[in-house]
Amino acid sequence: MQTGFAFSKFADRLASIIELSSDDLDLLARMPTSISHLGPRHRLHKGDQPSHCCLLLQGYVCYQDAESRDGQITSIYVPGDLPDLHTVYDGRVDHELLTLGSAVVASVPHRYFREISVLSPSMSRALLRLLLADACCLRNWIVNLGSRDAMTRVAHLFCEITTRLRAVGLAKDLRIPSPFTQSDLAAACGISAVHANRIIQELRRSNLLRWQSKTITITDWNGLVRLAGFNPDYLRLREYNNIENIEQESALATTIDRSSIVDALLP
């Protein structure tokens, strides 16, 4: 067990939704962690009553419902996230928490979160905000699955992941690591793997993004946002203003390309 650098990604995440004092940062720096490097589709929480939380440092993890057809993915987490914070307060777990691609996680004892909640009201509130932000994401994902078509769902997912990565200082250049298989994507969006493939082809053909060698490069952010009808308010980020203003290089060519295709899609 060490108290190391792991806290800094978590601090980024907390700071993305709530202002942190230097006292808060001190508390975070004393977080006891034990780091693991995990392979793809590694299952965390092996059935037991959990006594530790999983703090994601690198890569992605997701909740997947093993019972449902094709294993519906209910949420995806990015570095800095604490996917199972809720287990501190409610030991029951309905879904499997597993890695998408390889990942680095820190294991943090429940006790630590209980202690900082007692020591600092502002940390207590910050943790609660994390849980609430999670619920907002779930609600938004319900809207996505219930009312949008496959293309829009996929586009929306990419927008969300990109935005969340940027909130913790990653994906600065709109390139996001993507160890996802197309089946993962399908399981998240509630579509078949075959159709997921069709959608990706279409997104590529529309020059909205590239996806090669486990990296997605968004080549037309504004086009993707418009296609998805993406509005990041539900992420509860403090600093995300004026989404339209993300500047891209070579704006001209892509803009022309996009307008011909996206305008057709969005009457």
Place this chain on the structure above:
Amino acid sequence: MQTGFAFSKFADRLASIIELSSDDLDLLARMPTSISHLGPRHRLHKGDQPSHCCLLLQGYVCYQDAESRDGQITSIYVPGDLPDLHTVYDGRVDHELLTLGSAVVASVPHRYFREISVLSPSMSRALLRLLLADACCLRNWIVNLGSRDAMTRVAHLFCEITTRLRAVGLAKDLRIPSPFTQSDLAAACGISAVHANRIIQELRRSNLLRWQSKTITITDWNGLVRLAGFNPDYLRLREYNNIENIEQESALATTIDRSSIVDALLP
């Protein structure tokens, strides 16, 4: 403003997920409330920064996303629920909270929840559990929308609502008040109103339920549960064991079942 009987439905709800002490009941009895009788599709939270929570006493309310096609409904609440508890900790609201059919709600100041959290650690934990149970429902609903077909979604919704009503002492006889329009149902399940109608016809033809004069009568609970693949674990209820054992014909059995749940918590 009165401190009245409104707390008792809320006490039922809390007791359904966590054990309450008599001190907790005392605190609940001092809840300041102001009761309103509302008509159908009444919008609560008229755009302002809310300073009160809405405690549902009778009828149903739901969150609906006005932006999405056909206004996706993200969750439905039953008496005893506190749909907007989260506004105590996070003022932002993404969706509209509105009544389905007419309803009776109590308005409770945020201040009250802050106070009981400070006065009683167990109440503080109970409120947190409410929020977490809500998130579990959302997650489950994602699975529903993402991986089940229309028929199963509808059946699952009816199972959930019935179970939640029973958890607060209602729907004892598997008859649930249903002021919903078929369009409401469609908006909740992410299907079209026309198709919702087809599904209901089918459920009727299968002798699983009747729906007449604003009441749904479930005539084959076990059949409905099986069709829906319904498993109530995600509702986080304490007393819901062995779902297969719900007896229908024998009024005696259900009475005994319920009394063990409800009588235990009333002083």
Place this chain on the structure above:
DNA sequence: GGTGTGGATTAATCTGTGTTACTCGATCGG
């Protein structure tokens, strides 16, 4: 170097569900 495996891709076919458009009652306000 051969073989197996998992993922991407594509095409053909089938089906669940959306859309549109209509009828029929019930309810309501003038």
Place this chain on the structure above:
DNA sequence: CCGATCGAGTAACACAGATTAATCCACACC
């Protein structure tokens, strides 16, 4: 009493997306 409105119900047609099945490729492993 009338016309307007809203919700339930139905039918015809269109289409998004599921399913199945095949090929191809990259890569790991004996």
